[in-house]
Amino acid sequence: MDKATVKKLVEDKRLKDKRRVFDTSLKNYRIALSRVLGETDADALKNRARRIKEFSIDNLNDLKKEMIRKMEESGITVHEASSSKEAREIVREIIGSESIVVKSKSNVMREIRLVEYLRSEGIDVVETDCGDFLVDLCEEKDIHPVLPAAHIRLNEIVKKIRQKTGAKVEESAESILAFVRSYLRERITKARVGITGANVLTAEGAIVILENEGNISLVSRLPEKHVVVATIDKIVPTLEDAMVICRAQSIWGTGLHMPSYINVISSPSATADIGGVKLVGAQGPKEVHLVLVDNGRSKIINSDFREALYCINCGACLAACPVYGVLLNNYGGDAYHGGIGIVKTYCFEGLKEAFDRGVYLCTTCGACREMCPLGINIPEMVRKIREECVRNKFELASNVEMIENTRKYGNPFGKVEGSEALEPDKMYCC
Amino acid sequence: MGVFERFLKPNTLYYPGCLTSTVLKELEKNYDALLKLSGINYIKIQNIYCCGSPVRNAGYTNDFEKLARKNLEILKKYNVGRIITSCPACYHTLRSAYREVLRNEWNIHVLHTVNVLWDAIENGRLGVRETKNDGIKVCYHDPCHLGRWERIFTEPRKIIKTLGYELVEMERTMLDALCCGGGGGVKANYPELAGEIAKERVLEAVSCGADILVTSCPLCYASLKHASELLENKKVRVVEISQLLLKSLHGGRKE
Numbered sequence: 001m002d003k004a005t006v007k008k009l010v011e012d013k014r015l016k017d018k019r020r021v022f023d024t025s026l027k028n029y030r031i032a033l034s035r036v037l038g039e040t041d042a043d044a045l046k047n048r049a050r051r052i053k054e055f056s057i058d059n060l061n062d063l064k065k066e067m068i069r070k071m072e073e074s075g076i077t078v079h080e081a082s083s084s085k086e087a088r089e090i091v092r093e094i095i096g097s098e099s100i101v102v103k104s105k106s107n108v109m110r111e112i113r114l115v116e117y118l119r120s121e122g123i124d125v126v127e128t129d130c131g132d133f134l135v136d137l138c139e140e141k142d143i144h145p146v147l148p149a150a151h152i153r154l155n156e157i158v159k160k161i162r163q164k165t166g167a168k169v170e171e172s173a174e175s176i177l178a179f180v181r182s183y184l185r186e187r188i189t190k191a192r193v194g195i196t197g198a199n200v201l202t203a204e205g206a207i208v209i210l211e212n213e214g215n216i217s218l219v220s221r222l223p224e225k226h227v228v229v230a231t232i233d234k235i236v237p238t239l240e241d242a243m244v245i246c247r248a249q250s251i252w253g254t255g256l257h258m259p260s261y262i263n264v265i266s267s268p269s270a271t272a273d274i275g276g277v278k279l280v281g282a283q284g285p286k287e288v289h290l291v292l293v294d295n296g297r298s299k300i301i302n303s304d305f306r307e308a309l310y311c312i313n314c315g316a317c318l319a320a321c322p323v324y325g326v327l328l329n330n331y332g333g334d335a336y337h338g339g340i341g342i343v344k345t346y347c348f349e350g351l352k353e354a355f356d357r358g359v360y361l362c363t364t365c366g367a368c369r370e371m372c373p374l375g376i377n378i379p380e381m382v383r384k385i386r387e388e389c390v391r392n393k394f395e396l397a398s399n400v401e402m403i404e405n406t407r408k409y410g411n412p413f414g415k416v417e418g419s420e421a422l423e424p425d426k427m428y429c430c
Numbered sequence: 431m432g433v434f435e436r437f438l439k440p441n442t443l444y445y446p447g448c449l450t451s452t453v454l455k456e457l458e459k460n461y462d463a464l465l466k467l468s469g470i471n472y473i474k475i476q477n478i479y480c481c482g483s484p485v486r487n488a489g490y491t492n493d494f495e496k497l498a499r500k501n502l503e504i505l506k507k508y509n510v511g512r513i514i515t516s517c518p519a520c521y522h523t524l525r526s527a528y529r530e531v532l533r534n535e536w537n538i539h540v541l542h543t544v545n546v547l548w549d550a551i552e553n554g555r556l557g558v559r560e561t562k563n564d565g566i567k568v569c570y571h572d573p574c575h576l577g578r579w580e581r582i583f584t585e586p587r588k589i590i591k592t593l594g595y596e597l598v599e600m601e602r603t604m605l606d607a608l609c610c611g612g613g614g615g616v617k618a619n620y621p622e623l624a625g626e627i628a629k630e631r632v633l634e635a636v637s638c639g640a641d642i643l644v645t646s647c648p649l650c651y652a653s654l655k656h657a658s659e660l661l662e663n664k665k666v667r668v669v670e671i672s673q674l675l676l677k678s679l680h681g682g683r684k685e
């Protein structure tokens with residue numbers, strides 16, 4: 001990202017306003033988190049989560065094979081997708097001739113740009129997560145994996161609801177929610193395909209999804225087909241391991257000891273109550289599909305970027321990041337924001353994209369790593385990407401001046417006759 | 431000390447770091463004075479190179495390794511066994527990053543001035559003048575390279591308290607401290623962004639009720655001071671810890 005773009009963003013009034021609105025959510029989150037952490041043996045939990053992820057990534061291939069075997073035994077169809085394109089096409093095929101699908105929040109769906117694709121295919125895709133629904137309605141962009149719409153003012157939402165649906169809604173959170181609830185309920189009962197993500201997958205064959213709103217239960221139970229889109233790094237050995245990850249996700253994601261619901265799905269719904277024969281597709285879905293996305297992940301298992309696979313997308317690092325605090329979702333990729341977003345953008349989309357999305361914005365302050373339940377060393381990975389940038393001549397003017405000075409004079413400032421009045425953009429330090 | 435001893439006994443080097451030695455020279459003078467007052471014998475090397483922190487953080491890894499090797503050679507030539515630096519970025523780089531590239535070849539002990547000066551105060555080598563700082567509230571901004579990356583939190587706070595100030599904490603402090611916004615090359619590459627973050631930090635100091643915002647890093651100091659000027663903030667004075675110390679050591683020497 002170049003200097004002028006960043007300057008413009010910093011001075012952008014609309015972005016400043018979003019920050020102001022979003023700040024309230026962030027502050028509340030920080031308070032909730034520190035309270036929960038005070039009541040938890042956080043270090044022990046972090047250690048356990050870290051060990052589970054390390055083991056799982058070490059043994060990913062075996063765990064994956066085992067999981068697929070178990071799932072197919074219990075009637076879940078597993079589709080492996082090596083790229084975004086493949087994943088999108090698989091989902092498209094499962095949807096078949098249905099014209100409406102309901103979906104819940106999922107980062108990987110954003111990563112593979114599923115919604116845009118399905119819409120371009122003429123399918124009506126309904127976001128059922130309240131935040132995502134509002135982002136969609138207001139033609140905004142999500143700014144946070146857990147709080148996607150926390151930057152939108154209520155009057156804006158009310159205006160859009162009236163514009164797009166004709167419904168008259170009062171300017172209060174309760175009134176907006178009542179509208180969202182009844183609007184979405186109707187869509188969900190109509191849809192015959194529901195798509196969700198997953199928080200954890202287990203080698204024993206379970207799909208584990210957390211939620212607080214209740215929409216995931218509906219989306220995964222009411223339609224006939226439930227499609228789960230999840231990435232390979234979500235696999236852990238057992239359900240017990242999955243619960244550790246769920247707890248970390250809940251604590252660092254929302255500041256709650258546990259989420260309202262944890263869905264564990266290990267087969268399509270079934271009954272043997274009628275005449276003693278097992279019938280698949282009882283009161284829940286008849287078909288469960290897991291689209292298992294790789295999209296560059298197996299390539300980084302043994303690279304400097306392996307730790308990116310430990311990420312559980314809780315968003316805690318964002319709350320700690322000084323740069324995200326100013327630039328919000330302008331820092332990082334579309335699906336993953338902030339420093340970890342830069343790392344993932346690099347891994348899944350490439351160097352140029354990571355450069356454009358702000359690999360040089362990171363102050364390497366390390367607050368993210370401190371906050372992260374998995375202790376992921378994001379600044380170290382950012383530095384590695386910068387190395388790659390230098391090798392490929394993706395450089396910033398200031399850095400070029402800094403390195404030329406250093407090569408010539410042995411110090412980054414060159415021949416300055418010292419004064420405190422040095423322009424900030426000449427402060428090549430740290 | 432005889433010629434032989436002088437020759438054999440490893441030297442202590444004061445390494446101010448490039449920002450301090452080329453731009454914020456006044457801080458270098460402060461540390462010279464403080465180290466001398468603490469009775470520490472040290473040398474300075476004029477032709478030593480940048481530690482390489484900005485080089486490393488900007489991704490110029492080959493250059494960084496070269497700097498580390500060149501510096502090692504110079505340090506060997508001067509028989510340096512111990513480095514004292516007043517710059518947290520140099521501290522972190524010399525202490526941790528050099529070990530990564532030089533491995534076992536690197537066995538020089540690295541200290542930050544807050545450790546050295548606190549040690550001197552505690553052992554009575556640096557006498558703190560009877561203070562009249564009662565009721566003046568001071569908050570400490572943890573430089574990322576010193577706090578989070580090297581876990582030095584207590585010494586600077588002890589210094590502040592010993593000087594008789596009332597220590598207050600900002601909302602985000604120690605491990606959670608908000609960066610001044612200048613690290614990782616951001617100050618030079620994106621000055622507006624760095625400035626915006628620094629302003630946020632200064633405002634945090636204002637809202638914790640501090641009269642003085644003190645830090646122990648030249649870049650944090652420059653960034654926060656600049657932001658404070660931009661904010662036209664009159665509530666909090668931004669100072670570097672050497673200024674605070676000297677004020678209490680010499681009958682109120684000017685900051």
Ligand code: SF4
Pocket residue numbers: 252310311312313314315316317318340368371372373374375376
């Ligand atoms: S990097 Fe860590 S803190 Fe950030 S989203 Fe991933 S798991 Fe959460």
